[in-house]
Amino acid sequence: MKIGLIGTGFFAEKHSSILSKISGVDVTAFLGSSIEKAEKEARKWSNAKGYIHVEEMLDQQKLDAVYICVPPMAHGAFENVLLERNIPFFVEKPLGVREEPYEIAKRVEELGLITSVGYQWRYRDTTQKIRSILQERKVGMALGYWMDTMPMVPWWRDVNKSGGQFVEQTTHIVDLLRYLCGEIKEVYAAFNRSMMHEKVSGSTVSDVGSVTLTLHNGIIATILNTCILPKSYKVGLELYTNQGVLEVSIDEARDVREGSIKRYSDELDPYVVENKIFLDAVRTGDPSSILSTYQDAVKTHQVTTATGHSAMTGKPVIMESI
Ligand SMILES: NC(=O)c1ccc[n+]([C@@H]2O[C@H](COP(=O)([O-])OP(=O)(O)OC[C@H]3O[C@@H](n4cnc5c(N)ncnc54)[C@H](O)[C@@H]3O)[C@@H](O)[C@H]2O)c1
Structure with a gap:
């Protein structure tokens, strides 16, 4: 080929x-x-x-x-x-x-x-394991994170070029949420430029953000992100279920139940x-x-780009069907 x-x-x-x-x-x-x-x-x-x-x-x-x-x-x-x-x-x-x-x-x-x-998180063995466990669980809410340092390529810090951290990086967590829990109905975002614009010349991206998402099936998710840290801290998604917490983090997955924690790692490179x-x-x-596929990923694009509009207007954005 x-x-x-x-x-x-x-x-x-x-x-x-x-x-x-x-x-x-x-x-x-x-x-x-x-x-x-x-x-x-x-x-x-x-x-x-x-x-x-x-x-x-x-x-x-x-x-x-x-x-x-x-x-x-x-x-x-x-x-x-x-x-x-x-x-x-x-x-x-x-x-x-x-x-x-x-x-x-x-x-x-x-x-x-x-x-x-x-969106390689979908291909991880750990994601597939959590997806199969979810067949037997009911999710109430989700917490996602991308708590990291700022990537130093110049286009990343320019909001017009990268779209900002939520669009550029945290998109993986939004996509994972969609893959594991279902489609998103409504998005509400609060973003702030707290300090990176003073530290890094030309930085126009928000450096802290909190996004609340309501899914069509009623699950509520909060996804947080920041790029102010000197060192990467936490990247992943936690699902709060009727039988404990399921977590997919950057390097493993965990099934945390009363009296037991099962850990899973990736066998293959996604x-x-x-x-x-x-x-x-x-x-x-x-x-x-x-x-x-492109047709599926455009739904993640719709959600992540809606956050900018929500943060600017202070109002939630309802996802139109696409
Ligand atoms: N899936 C993942 O885990 C993952 C990880 C890292 C990066 N990425 C994505 O890959 C993309 C590229 O990131 P990167 O880290 O390689 O960035 P980079 O800055 O290292 O490289 C970008 C490249 O694109 C080229 N380029 C820019 N505009 C161009 C144009 N108009 N025509 C042709 N070439 C052009 C630049 O010259 C550069 O070579 C980003 O969207 C990033 O989010 C994905």
Whole structure:
């Protein structure tokens, strides 16, 4: 299979490295914001070329699939070109910062195009374990966290480019909540720029936030996030159930019941799993094992981007059906 990679940063490299270990897969094209960066990545593969124009890349090479690993503000144009040419794509979260994902999701659906979104928490063994335990439990409420330090890439601290922490990072926890507990009906957010704008020049993102979500099935969730910490502290989701607490954290899952705590860890690397499942879907034409399609991920986008509106107006936002 011939694969193209759009983006030459941290996560394009992560996918490139995973793809290099999957047999029958060849990354033959890299698209960067400069030809130097694209060619530097291309040199790591025996048969790859660097590009700066996506049309030129797709005119010159017949690619089976393309990975889009660019910052949130750079989405839209790449997806649209791939849709025009009917080329399956894997796109890193978040889907964007504006409205484009809604139109893209409609076109993906109309074309029946195979897509996958980088919500790798869904592919974790631990998440699957908690999902199976939930068959026998009733969840009352959920508490989610992304209590961390600020990533120092310049686009991340600019709210117009990243969408802010809730859209860029905490999106994983919102997506996990949807996957484990159900769809969200209403969102209310309180955000503040408490100190990072004084510490880091050009920082326009909120650095503390608390979001209350009401699900259609009545479950209530609170998801907190901050990027003021000097060191990462806590990332995960706790579910409060009729038989105790279930927790998926960044490195394990726990089933905490009266008198017992069971711990589960991941056997497989979820990034490798999501890549293999996407490539198998492209190879066979059967997308049924993909756990996060573009059409599904757009619902997470709707929730995370609604928080900005809620925080600005001080009012809850009701999710329209999409
Ligand atoms: N799933 C995960 O766990 C996970 C982890 C890290 C990053 N990500 C996501 O991956 C995406 C990229 O993050 P990153 O860490 O690689 O960022 P990065 O800053 O390291 O790299 C971004 C790359 O995109 C390129 N780029 C920017 N605008 C472009 C454009 N218009 N055309 C072509 N290239 C362009 C930049 O030159 C850079 O090479 C983000 O959306 C991030 O949220 C996901």
